[in-house]
Amino acid sequence: MSESSGLNQLFEEKVRPCIDVVDSLRSLGLEKDLNLPAIAVIGDQSSGKSSVLEALSGVSLPRGTGIVTRCPLVLKLKKMKKDKNWHGLLSYKDQTNTLNDPAAVENAVLYAQGVLAGIGEGISHEMITLEIQSCDVPDLTLIDLPGITRVATGNQPKDIDKQIKDLIEKFIQRQETISLVVVPANIDIATTEALQMASKVDSTGERTLGILTKPDLVDKGMEETVVRTVNNEVIPLKKGYMIVKCRGQNEINDKLDLARAMEKERHFFDEHAHFRCFLEEGKATIPFLAERLTNELFEHIIKTLPELQKQLDMKLQKTSVDLRALGDGVPLDEHEKIKFLVTKIRQFNDVLERVKNAEEDVKKPNIRVFSKIRGEFQNWKSVLNAKAIKTEDILRVELEEYLRTNRGMELPGFLNYRTFKSIIKEYIEEQEEPALKLLKDVTDIVRSSVDHIINIHFNALSHLARAAKEQIDYLLDKQFQKAEKNIRSQFKMEKIVYSQDDLYSNQLCIVKQKSKSGQGLLASFVKEDVRDMAYRLISYLMITSDRLANQVPLIVQYHMLNKYISQLQNEMHVMTRENDPGMLLQEDTDVERKRNELREQLKRLKGAGIALSKSVSVQ
Incomplete structure (x- = not known):
């Protein structure tokens, strides 16, 4: 095959090391991980x-x-x-x-x-x-x-x-x-x-x-x-x-x-x-074919090495993350098992504490749990405002209809308090279901988030994860019922018309001032008694809206975040004392196999990194 010696010496010195780089990757088994x-x-x-x-x-x-x-x-x-x-x-x-x-x-x-x-x-x-x-x-x-x-x-x-x-x-x-x-x-x-x-x-x-x-x-x-x-x-x-x-x-x-x-x-x-x-x-x-193929392979390797390095970096990072997620495995020594379990629970509870205080570490595109909850609270406020500030025509029609059907012996211009209370009561009743929906939506966010945290911390320990999830469901349902009861109580109280006199008077002045300046929805009302009733209704509804906008989220946050997480943290500690560590720390049958596979893969990838670093001098 004397024609193949036509490759000049300088080219030969570059070709062999370059091909050796890829051959060494293949011999390491990298064909499983990278496209060589x-x-x-x-x-x-x-x-x-x-x-x-x-x-x-x-x-x-x-x-x-x-x-x-x-x-x-x-x-x-x-x-x-x-x-x-x-x-x-x-x-x-x-x-x-x-x-x-x-x-x-x-x-x-x-x-x-x-x-x-x-x-x-x-x-x-x-x-x-x-x-x-x-x-x-x-x-x-x-x-x-x-x-x-x-x-x-x-x-x-x-x-x-x-x-x-x-x-x-x-x-x-x-x-x-x-x-x-x-x-x-x-x-x-x-x-x-x-x-x-x-x-x-x-x-x-x-x-x-x-x-x-x-x-x-x-x-x-x-x-x-x-x-x-x-x-x-x-x-x-x-x-x-x-x-x-x-x-x-x-x-x-x-x-x-x-x-x-x-x-x-x-x-x-x-x-x-x-x-x-x-x-x-x-x-x-x-x-000639041999010479052509050597040239083709050499040029092809040089062309693909940068992409190969990028593939390697991404694979190395993912494998390291996956291996960390599985952990080092459960110790064999009984005393070490207890320490291992306590450490696991402490780390889990530390993350829960950060969630409760809205301080958990997140990376894009993930969002903090409380940021999601705050979004739900803001939506709740928008719902209340939309109900409180009705359009002029709707409010006029409703008021005129109420006054026509509910007016007693009083003369025109006298405010019918019963009509006022009826409209307020109807408004309050309309908000109760949205408030309960807010409770459910926040509960789902918390349940999903804590479930995700359990999967991250205990994913290799199915028995421990299962025990923790049982606590999630029990405690969450318990706090949900308490929160629902308090919200319903809050709405019962809201049906009692009450506000501090100065708060109500100040709000009434604000509404009238806006109306006089043409900014409110009430400036064009023709009937004076209807306009006066509208002033008072809007003023009180704004006060009620502000009260509900704060009170309902407080109830939800107290029960579904603060109280729930505190109880869950406590129950996790109790669980470590009342259960056999060996039982809680049993791994799934395929976890050890997966861990060993990842360790082997990491070893291959690190070897590939060394081999590719040597290729820099070849290019």
Whole structure:
């Protein structure tokens, strides 16, 4: 593969460390957490995909009929100096096997696929990593995916076609993946599923490179179609096409080695009347493909590293938050358990205290509990004002109707106190249901907020959370009933017409003054007795509104916030004394598993941070 040495030394010094950064992230298992830049090799069955990979890697890979690639195979090729011996490393799950002979690769991969995908011809999403260090390979990492099949055969699962397509799509739909689509040159490329799948997730062809194989099988007269395809004139791709000729089955049977196969490939294109131009343009042969892929991967990694760093930072932050939320786990020592429980309750009660005092810490877009409650109180005030200040025509009609139907023997101009009281009583009754709705709305806010606090503090301790929520419901319902009783009592009292004389007189003066200046709604009243009654009604209703605007929120706040939270805090302390700490601190069965997963993920992400920091010098 002497053509690959055409990469200048400076470029080679940059390429290997850059590819190593991504390979190290993949080896850490970061494929689970981040979308890593990659070249994924896809193709229909019998497209020549395995032959291309063999030619690039210099080793024989599983081949034959049916599905030969049953797991994603990460093929890491590392170019070594001439004096270094060939070295291979095969990894899957927790297994790592050293390979000292290229001939051992095929059976090692087959065995690993059997372990991961089982007996038969099923597939697995678990990866096998094959690292090859040799002086005859390019610096390159590829991911080989199972060949696309249309119909299940033999003992293949009935939905094997869907399984394979789902696996392929999982890789190629990522913006960080370049799709290397392998297509035989002797068929209509528009009919190949591999190219259709790539087009589905990459409609502009920005991330797709086409590879034509088997040019020696092209029928006479069809060469121009192949030329037009490679020249990007049939199905255009931004990255275009290349064409290669690998070993055929007969040549493999005749034990033609890869080095000799490349010589024959070069000779084929040199002598071909139609395809010779591709060799001159660097679009043909395995060595030119190797160089092209190394360049593509290097540039792609450099392009995606900033976004990768951003992904990593976000994932690291979220994982740390999730892990903190689960806590360190319950201590095993009984004495330590008690201390742990007391600390948990104290922290919970401290947050409740801050809620009660409207001092809790919140981050946008969250809002303090009391800010939500204050909003409800302001709405209540608006409801009262809207009822107290009626439009002129409505008030005139109501007053005239009351005076007409309720007037007794009194002469015109004499105020009917009974009429006054009737209107006041009706107004008060209209406000009782809105006041009770205010109580319910505030109760819902408090219930939801405290429930949220419990979920944050005790989310890993379901027994403790359940016990706390039982207290929430019991105490909240208890205070709700007391608050409802006090509100109803308040409205009964409001039906008694009373105000301090000076307060009433002052309010009456204000209303009359506004009317005289034309600012009030009463200036145009014609009948003097109606106008006088209106003055007095509006004055008293304003006093009542002010009283209810303050008193109802005070009742609600006292019972549903102050009293309720104080009782809840006390009951939480009682609960720690009267219950077995071991019972309260039982974790859900999956919490420990989740905690361990997050710890492993955090470890991977921190390792990725170190690896990415090293990449800065590469760029």
